[in-house]
Amino acid sequence: MAQIAGTERGAAAGTRDAGRAAGPPRARRARRPKKETGQEPGLVHRRWWTPYLFLLPGLALVVLFSLWPFVNTVILSLTDAQILRGGGFVGFDNYVRALQDDTFWLALVNSVVYTVVVVPCLVFLPLALAVLVQKKIPGIGFFRSAFYTPVIASAVVVGLMWQWILRSDGLVNTVFQKLSLISEPVPFLTDSTMLLVSAMIVTVWKGLGYYMVFYLAALGNVPTSLYEAAAIDGAGPVRRFFSITVPTVKPMMLLVGTLSAISALRVFTEIYILGGESGGPGGDSRTLPFLIRQVGLGFAGETGYAAAISILLFLLTLVFSVLGHRLSKGDEN
Amino acid sequence: MSRGRLSRISIATATAAALLSTAACGLGGSGSDNDVKQPEKSGKVSGEISFRTLQLKPTFTAYVQGVIDAFEKKYPDVKVKWEDVPGDGYNEKLVADAQAGALPDVVNLNTDSFQLLADRGMLADVAKLDPAVQKDYVPGAWDQYKLNGKQGVFAYPWYVTPEILTYNKDLFAKSGLDVDKPPTTVEQFFDYAERITEKSGGKYAVFMADPKSRLPGDWQKMGVPVLNAEKDAFTFDTPKAVEWIERMKELYAKGAMPKESLTKSDDTSQLYGADKLVFGPGSPGFIRDVKANAPKVYAKTQVAKAVTGVLGHIGIYTQSLGVRKDTKSPDAAAEFAKWVTNGPNQVAFSKEVAIYPSNAKGLADPYFSDKGDGKDPETLARALGAEELKEAQLDANTPVEWTNQIGDAVVREMQKAIKGEVDAKTALTKAQDEANKILAQQAEQKQK
Numbered sequence: 133m134a135q136i137a138g139t140e141r142g143a144a145a146g147t148r149d150a151g152r153a154a155g156p157p158r159a160r161r162a163r164r165p166k167k168e169t170g171q172e173p174g175l176v177h178r179r180w181w182t183p184y185l186f187l188l189p190g191l192a193l194v195v196l197f198s199l200w201p202f203v204n205t206v207i208l209s210l211t212d213a214q215i216l217r218g219g220g221f222v223g224f225d226n227y228v229r230a231l232q233d234d235t236f237w238l239a240l241v242n243s244v245v246y247t248v249v250v251v252p253c254l255v256f257l258p259l260a261l262a263v264l265v266q267k268k269i270p271g272i273g274f275f276r277s278a279f280y281t282p283v284i285a286s287a288v289v290v291g292l293m294w295q296w297i298l299r300s301d302g303l304v305n306t307v308f309q310k311l312s313l314i315s316e317p318v319p320f321l322t323d324s325t326m327l328l329v330s331a332m333i334v335t336v337w338k339g340l341g342y343y344m345v346f347y348l349a350a351l352g353n354v355p356t357s358l359y360e361a362a363a364i365d366g367a368g369p370v371r372r373f374f375s376i377t378v379p380t381v382k383p384m385m386l387l388v389g390t391l392s393a394i395s396a397l398r399v400f401t402e403i404y405i406l407g408g409e410s411g412g413p414g415g416d417s418r419t420l421p422f423l424i425r426q427v428g429l430g431f432a433g434e435t436g437y438a439a440a441i442s443i444l445l446f447l448l449t450l451v452f453s454v455l456g457h458r459l460s461k462g463d464e465n
Numbered sequence: 466m467s468r469g470r471l472s473r474i475s476i477a478t479a480t481a482a483a484l485l486s487t488a489a490c491g492l493g494g495s496g497s498d499n500d501v502k503q504p505e506k507s508g509k510v511s512g513e514i515s516f517r518t519l520q521l522k523p524t525f526t527a528y529v530q531g532v533i534d535a536f537e538k539k540y541p542d543v544k545v546k547w548e549d550v551p552g553d554g555y556n557e558k559l560v561a562d563a564q565a566g567a568l569p570d571v572v573n574l575n576t577d578s579f580q581l582l583a584d585r586g587m588l589a590d591v592a593k594l595d596p597a598v599q600k601d602y603v604p605g606a607w608d609q610y611k612l613n614g615k616q617g618v619f620a621y622p623w624y625v626t627p628e629i630l631t632y633n634k635d636l637f638a639k640s641g642l643d644v645d646k647p648p649t650t651v652e653q654f655f656d657y658a659e660r661i662t663e664k665s666g667g668k669y670a671v672f673m674a675d676p677k678s679r680l681p682g683d684w685q686k687m688g689v690p691v692l693n694a695e696k697d698a699f700t701f702d703t704p705k706a707v708e709w710i711e712r713m714k715e716l717y718a719k720g721a722m723p724k725e726s727l728t729k730s731d732d733t734s735q736l737y738g739a740d741k742l743v744f745g746p747g748s749p750g751f752i753r754d755v756k757a758n759a760p761k762v763y764a765k766t767q768v769a770k771a772v773t774g775v776l777g778h779i780g781i782y783t784q785s786l787g788v789r790k791d792t793k794s795p796d797a798a799a800e801f802a803k804w805v806t807n808g809p810n811q812v813a814f815s816k817e818v819a820i821y822p823s824n825a826k827g828l829a830d831p832y833f834s835d836k837g838d839g840k841d842p843e844t845l846a847r848a849l850g851a852e853e854l855k856e857a858q859l860d861a862n863t864p865v866e867w868t869n870q871i872g873d874a875v876v877r878e879m880q881k882a883i884k885g886e887v888d889a890k891t892a893l894t895k896a897q898d899e900a901n902k903i904l905a906q907q908a909e910q911k912q913k
Contacts (some may be wrong), residue, residue, distance in 0.1 A: 142523040170902070197545070212910065214910055215560055215581075217585075217910070295725070299723075299725050300723070300724040300725065303721075319724065321724075321725050321728070322724050322725060322727060322728070346855070407728055407729075408728035408729035409677065409728075409729075409873070410677070410873060410876055410877055410880060412728060412891070413727055413728055413880040413881065413884055413886075414877050414878070414880045414881040414884075414886065415873070415880075422674055426870075426873065427870075430577075430869040430870065431869065432868040432869065432870055432903075432907050432910075433870075434906075434910075
C-alpha cells in the first residue's frame with residue numbers, strides 16, 4: 133500500500149499533465165462521475181445539495197436563533213406591541229419617537245463616548261501587555277494567567293469587588309483620605325460622569341486579558357528573523373516595536389478595535405452593577421442597551437419601542453463595523 | 466494569516482456580533498385578551514393538574530411535597546404535577562407560557578404577575594368557583610385579588626410578609642433616644658435620623674436612601690395623595706412631598722445615609738450586620754438572617770411595628786395561587802389551591818420560614834400571638850407582624866398604576882433632587898408630569 137501511494141504521489145507530482153492524467157483514481161472519478169464507468173456510483177456522485185445538507189444543522193440554528201429574532205425585531209419595531217399584546221402597525225413612529233426623546237440622545241451620547249474612550253484603551257493596552265508577557269522568561273506563565281483572570285471572573289464578583297474599591301468609604305477613597313490627598317471622598321459611584329468613567333475602567337480591566345490573547349497569537353506569527361535583522365541594522369527596542377511589531381499586528385489591531393467597539397456599544401452590566409437599576413443617579417449614566425432594557429422590561433414594557441431602539445443600536449454598531457472594515461481595506465491597499 | 470483574510474474574518478465577525486447583539490434584544494410579543502369563559506365546576510374532584518411554584522425547591526421540597534401527597538391521599542382521583550421555577554425570570558416565563566397557552570392549572574403569582582394575567586382575563590374568578598371561601602382569608606388579603614372595574618376575585622391569597630421596623634437599640638440609645646419609643650410617622654423618623662446623625666460622627670449611617678423602596682410608601686404615610694380618585698392621574702406634587710424631598714436632601718448631605726444607597730441598597734443587611742446602620746430592612750425574614758449571621762448585632766436588635774404615619778396600618782402583599790381560566794379540571798384545581806392556602810397548611814409553612822398566613826384561621830393560631838418574654842426579636846417580630854396583618858389595608862399598598870416605568874421615572878428625579886442637583890419643587894413637578902405621561906400612554910395602549 134505504501135508503495136502504491138508513493139507511486140501515485142510521484143506521478144501526480146511529476147508534471148501538471150502527469151498529475152491530471154495519473155492522479156488518484158478516486159479523485160478523477162469524482163470530477164467526472166459517469167455512470168458508464170460502472171464503478172461505485174453511490175459513492176462517487178457529488179450532488180449539488182450535499183454541502184448544504186452538511187450545513188443544514190448549523191444554518192437552522194443560525195436562522196432560528198439569529199436571523200429570525202433579528203427579522204422579528206425589525207417587524208416589532210414597526211408596531212406598538214407590548215408584552216402579551218400583539219401590536220398594530222405604526223410605521224416609523226417608534227423611530228421618530230426615539231429621535232425626539234431626550235433620553236434616547238442621552239443614552240446614545242453615553243454609548244458613543246463610552247466606545248470612543250474604551251476602544252483605544254482596549255487596542256493599545258493589551259498589545260503592550262502582550263509584548264511584555266511574550267518574552268519567554270521563568271514564571272511568565274503566572275502573569276499571563278493572572279492577566280486573563282478578570283476575563284473568566286463572574287460579572288457579579290467583579291461588580292462587588294469594584295464597588296468595594298470605589299465606594300465613598302471604599303479602598304481608593306480611604307487610602308487617598310489617609311494620605312491626605314483628598315478631603316472629601318471622590319464620588320466614583322454617585323456622580324454620573326464619574327460613574328461612566330468607573331464603568332469604563334472596569335470594562336478595560338476586564339478586556340485586557342481577553343485581547344492580550346489575540347495579540348499573543350498575532351505576535352507568535354511575527355518572524356524572529358525580522359527582529360534579528362533590524363537589531364543587526366542597529367534598531368533599538370522602541371524602533372523595532374513601531375517598525376516591525378505594530379505593522380505586523382495591525383490587522384489584529386483593527387479586528388480588536390472592531391470587536392471592542394461592538395462590545396463597548398453593548399455595555400450594560402458594568403453600569404448596572406455599579407450604578408444600580410436606575411443607571412446612576414438620575415439615570416444620567418444610561419447607555420443604549422440600558423435604555424432598551426428599561427423600556428422593554430416589565431409588564432408595561434413597550435416591546436415595539438424597545439425593538440426600534442435595538443435597531444438604531446444595530447445601525448450604530450454597523451457604522452463602527454464598517455469603519456473598521458474600511459480601515460483594514462485601506463491598510464491592505 | 467494574510468491581512469485580506471483577516472479583514473474578511475474581521476468584517477464577518479463584526480457583522481455577526483452586531484446581528485447577534487440586536488437579535489438578543491428582539492422581544493417576542495403577540496397575544497391578545499383572553500375571551501375564555503369562566504370554568505364551571507362539575508362536582509367531581511378528579512384529573513391531572515399542573516402546579517407551579519416560585520423558588521421553593523430545594524429548601525421547601527419536603528413541605529410542598531407533603532402538602533401535595535396529603536391532597537392526593539384525600540382525593541385519589543387527582544394527580545398533581547408540581548414544577549418549581551427559579552425567581553430570576555419567573556415573570557418572563559409566565560408571560561411566555563401565557564402567550565403559548567401553556568399556563569399551569571394552579572400557579573403561584575406575585576402582585577405583578579397577578580395583575581398582568583388577571584387583567585387579560587387569564588385567571589378564573591375564584592369567588593365564583595367557591596363563593597364561601599372568602600371568610601377564610603384576612604380581608605386585606607382577599608381584597609388584593611379584586612380588579613379595578615371587574616367583578617370577581619382572581620386568586621387565592623397565600624403566604625405574606627408584613628412590614629416591621631428593626632433597629633439597633635445600642636446605636637439608637639447612644640443619641641439619647643428612648644429605645645422603647647420608636648418613630649411612628651415619617652416626619653418623626655426623619656427627626657430621629659437627624660439626631661442620630663449628629664451623634665454618630667459619620668461612624669454609622671441611619672437608614673438607606675433608596676428612593677425606589679421608599680416611594681410611594683413614605684408619601685402615602687405622610688398623607689400625600691398619590692393618585693386622584695379616578696386613578697387616571699398622579700397628584701403627588703404637593704407641599705408635603707416637597708417637604709419629604711427637602712428632609713431627604715438635608716439628611717443625605719449630613720451623612721445619615723450611605724452615599725451609594727441613593728442608587729443601590731443591596732448591602733443593607735451587610736451594613737446592619739456590621740453595626741454600621743441603625744435601621745435595618747423592615748422584614749421579619751431579615752431578623753432570622755441577623756440571628757444566624759451576626760449574633761452580636763442580633764442581641765442589640767429591637768423590633769417594633771412599622772412606621773405607618775397618617776394611615777395607621779400597613780399594606781399587604783401576599784403571594785397567591787391563581788387558577789387557569791381554561792383549566793380542564795376546575796374542581797381539582799380550585800380544591801387544590803384552597804388546600805394549599807388553608808389554615809393548617811399555611812401555619813405549617815410559616816413554621817418553616819419567617820412568613821405569615823393570609824388565612825384568617827391560620828393567623829389566629831397561638832404561634833402568632835406568643836410574644837415570649839418580649840425580649841427575643843424573632844418571637845416579638847412574629848407577634849407584631851401578625852397583629853399588623855390583621856389590620857392591613859390595601860390603601861397602604863403601592864397603587865397598581867405605579868408601574869416599574871413610572872417608579873423609575875419618579876425615582877430618577879428624586880435622586881437628582883436629593884443630591885441637590887435640582888430644586889425639590891422642580892424635580893417633583895417634572896416627576897409628576899413624566900409619570901402622568903407614561904400613565905396616559907399605558908392607558909392608551911390598554912384601550913387598543
